[in-house]
Amino acid sequence: MILDICDVSFTYNSHPVLKDVCFQLKPGELLAILGPNGVGKTTLLKCIDAILSPSKGSVLVQGTDVLKLQSNEIAKTIGYVAQQSESSRMTVFDAVLMGRKPYIRWNAGEKDLQIVDAALKRLNMEHMALRYIDQMSGGELQKVAIARAMVQEPKILLLDEPTSSLDLKNQVEILSMIRHVVTEHGMAAVMTMHDLNTALRFANAYLFLKDGKVYDVGGVEHISSEMIETVYGLPVEIHSIHGHPTVVPLAC
Amino acid sequence: MHLEDGHIPAEYTRYIGRKLAILTILALLLIGALLVAISLGAAHVSIPDVVKSLLGMSVSKRTDIIIWQIRLPQALTAMVAGSGLAIAGAVMQSILRNPLGSPFTLGISHAAAFGAAFSVMLLGSGVMGSSQAGSISITNPYLTTGAAFICSLLATGMIIAVSRLRGATPETMILTGVALGALFTAGTMFLQFFADDVQLAAMVFWTFGDTARASWNELGILTGVTTLASLYFMANVWNYNAIDAGDETARGLGVRVDSMRIAGMLVTSLVTAVIIAYLGIIGFVGLVVPHMVRRILGGDHRFLLPATILLGALLLLVSDTVARLILAPHILPVSVLTAFMGAPLFMYLIIRGYKK
Numbered sequence: 001m002i003l004d005i006c007d008v009s010f011t012y013n014s015h016p017v018l019k020d021v022c023f024q025l026k027p028g029e030l031l032a033i034l035g036p037n038g039v040g041k042t043t044l045l046k047c048i049d050a051i052l053s054p055s056k057g058s059v060l061v062q063g064t065d066v067l068k069l070q071s072n073e074i075a076k077t078i079g080y081v082a083q084q085s086e087s088s089r090m091t092v093f094d095a096v097l098m099g100r101k102p103y104i105r106w107n108a109g110e111k112d113l114q115i116v117d118a119a120l121k122r123l124n125m126e127h128m129a130l131r132y133i134d135q136m137s138g139g140e141l142q143k144v145a146i147a148r149a150m151v152q153e154p155k156i157l158l159l160d161e162p163t164s165s166l167d168l169k170n171q172v173e174i175l176s177m178i179r180h181v182v183t184e185h186g187m188a189a190v191m192t193m194h195d196l197n198t199a200l201r202f203a204n205a206y207l208f209l210k211d212g213k214v215y216d217v218g219g220v221e222h223i224s225s226e227m228i229e230t231v232y233g234l235p236v237e238i239h240s241i242h243g244h245p246t247v248v249p250l251a252c
Numbered sequence: 253m254h255l256e257d258g259h260i261p262a263e264y265t266r267y268i269g270r271k272l273a274i275l276t277i278l279a280l281l282l283i284g285a286l287l288v289a290i291s292l293g294a295a296h297v298s299i300p301d302v303v304k305s306l307l308g309m310s311v312s313k314r315t316d317i318i319i320w321q322i323r324l325p326q327a328l329t330a331m332v333a334g335s336g337l338a339i340a341g342a343v344m345q346s347i348l349r350n351p352l353g354s355p356f357t358l359g360i361s362h363a364a365a366f367g368a369a370f371s372v373m374l375l376g377s378g379v380m381g382s383s384q385a386g387s388i389s390i391t392n393p394y395l396t397t398g399a400a401f402i403c404s405l406l407a408t409g410m411i412i413a414v415s416r417l418r419g420a421t422p423e424t425m426i427l428t429g430v431a432l433g434a435l436f437t438a439g440t441m442f443l444q445f446f447a448d449d450v451q452l453a454a455m456v457f458w459t460f461g462d463t464a465r466a467s468w469n470e471l472g473i474l475t476g477v478t479t480l481a482s483l484y485f486m487a488n489v490w491n492y493n494a495i496d497a498g499d500e501t502a503r504g505l506g507v508r509v510d511s512m513r514i515a516g517m518l519v520t521s522l523v524t525a526v527i528i529a530y531l532g533i534i535g536f537v538g539l540v541v542p543h544m545v546r547r548i549l550g551g552d553h554r555f556l557l558p559a560t561i562l563l564g565a566l567l568l569l570v571s572d573t574v575a576r577l578i579l580a581p582h583i584l585p586v587s588v589l590t591a592f593m594g595a596p597l598f599m600y601l602i603i604r605g606y607k608k
Contacts, residue, residue: 239446
């Protein structure tokens with residue numbers, strides 16, 4: 001197992017946010033964490049990345065408790081793409097280069113610059129390498145953040161709503177690229193998502209959170225309309241369109 | 253993940269080269285400004301004579317005394333104070349994620365002013381004066397300086413204590429700083445209300461930042477503290493870049509954000525407190541210089557911090573020289589000039605478009 005989440009609970013100001021969350025992830029898996037707003041999806045990602053310390057339970061990354069790792073070691077193992085946007089006056093190249101921080105002692109070396117160039121090329125961003133990020137759109141910034149996580153060369157990618165600011169073309173491109181990277185390089189990825197159809201299309205595993213608990217977890221082929229209705233409180237149907245399962249809400 | 257098939261783009265190499273060229277130009281301008289600053293004054297000394305004297309080739313005893321005893325320490329003090337205040341401002345703006353970050357934002361300057369007023373009024377340290385203002389005598393400058401320094405550190409300690417209690421967020425630090433600034437200002441006004449004419453004059457005089465107050469001894473202390481602080485800041489450029497991208501992103505990159513914020517604030521406060529304690533309050537350098545550099549070089553701290561050191565030194569050196577000459581034979585405290593220059597400059601930067 002590349003990631004083993006065992007009985008993780010998190011309490012914020014005596015309000016329980018996560019309760020006994022358990023799941024495991026193998027190399028090559030891309031897990032979509034699904035659930036309504038405020039159910040604890042982002043909190044779960046932060047607990048995995050040790051940004052927050054669980055009040056109970058453990059997060060094992062390749063068998064080691066993440067809280068026992070040095071912060072630099074965590075950053076070399078886990079790449080985290082946050083939801084927040086940024087607007088510092090840096091070029092795209094330098095903003096992505098920041099992802100090499102866990103490897104840089106004093107100054108970036110040739111290898112670091114080469115890795116950034118390669119990541120920008122993978123994301124078709126090399127033409128904007130010298131643009132300042134405070135002049136970029138939300139979608140472009142999201143790609144910068146994903147590129148930065150990639151250059152950390154992590155084993156696990158955590159993506160908090162990675163496609164929320166992306167147009168349709170960029171959503172497909174980015175998620176296809178993430179899926180390719182995860183499967184080809186034996187990594188794992190955990191994404192929080194609101195778009196069920198995107199999750200069904202690109203993830204190979206799902207985890208429904210309801211009231212801070214795991215409602216169900218499994219392969220995306222097992223997602224049913226009943227599950228979605230129970231978690232979101234909205235009747236839906238799942239149709240197959242061109243071989244892809246597609247969720248259609250029934251209520252107006 | 254295999255990402256080693258890239259190469260270093262030529263445009264990026266040229267882009268970095270341009271930044272290094274700007275740093276070199278700033279360094280050359282600073283050296284030029286230093287020579288000009290030393291040559292100008294009531295007694296004019298030619299630049300070749302300045303160079304000769306600085307290289308140890310004595311021109312005349314009189315020239316050597318003017319250069320080594322009066323102008324060089326003052327010019328170097330201006331450079332060191334300018335660079336220290338500017339880099340402290342740049343780091344404060346980064347760790348507080350606030351474009352108004354400066355010693356004033358956190359109430360450090362106000363605390364120092366209160367300390368000086370307290371010393372003058374209650375510790376009887378008398379009138380602290382400038383070596384270039386002959387009519388004002390110095391009775392106990394070290395007591396005034398010490399009190400200002402202690403009060404600056406007290407303000408810093410209080411901000412850190414509240415940050416420990418409520419979390420080291422920029423909001424907590426800034427709001428605590430604003431509250432402390434108001435508290436220390438009220439304390440200073442209270443003391444001023446009960447002060448006699450001489451004490452009041454001394455209190456007000458102390459707040460005029462003046463580079464002529466420092467001798468070689470004080471310059472040594474200022475240089476030591478500023479150099480060590482700058483080395484610490486330069487060692488953390490990647491951490492400041494990461495914090496600029498947001499706390500969560502920084503944590504994801506392995507930065508211990510809260511510790512970095514508290515340590516950064518402690519060091520910026522220390523360097524600011526030492527400068528203010530010895531020279532008085534010199535406003536706007538810490539606020540304006542980082543913004544000027546960001547417009548020229550961007551927000552990458554690898555270049556922002558060295559350029560801020562150089563431009564801060566250059567700006568205060570030029571301001572100090574102009575302040576010495578503009579109303580000759582009267583000598584204007586440099587803080588008056590920096591405030592006159594800084595406010596319109598800051599407004600210009602706002603109108604041209606603010607970029608953090």
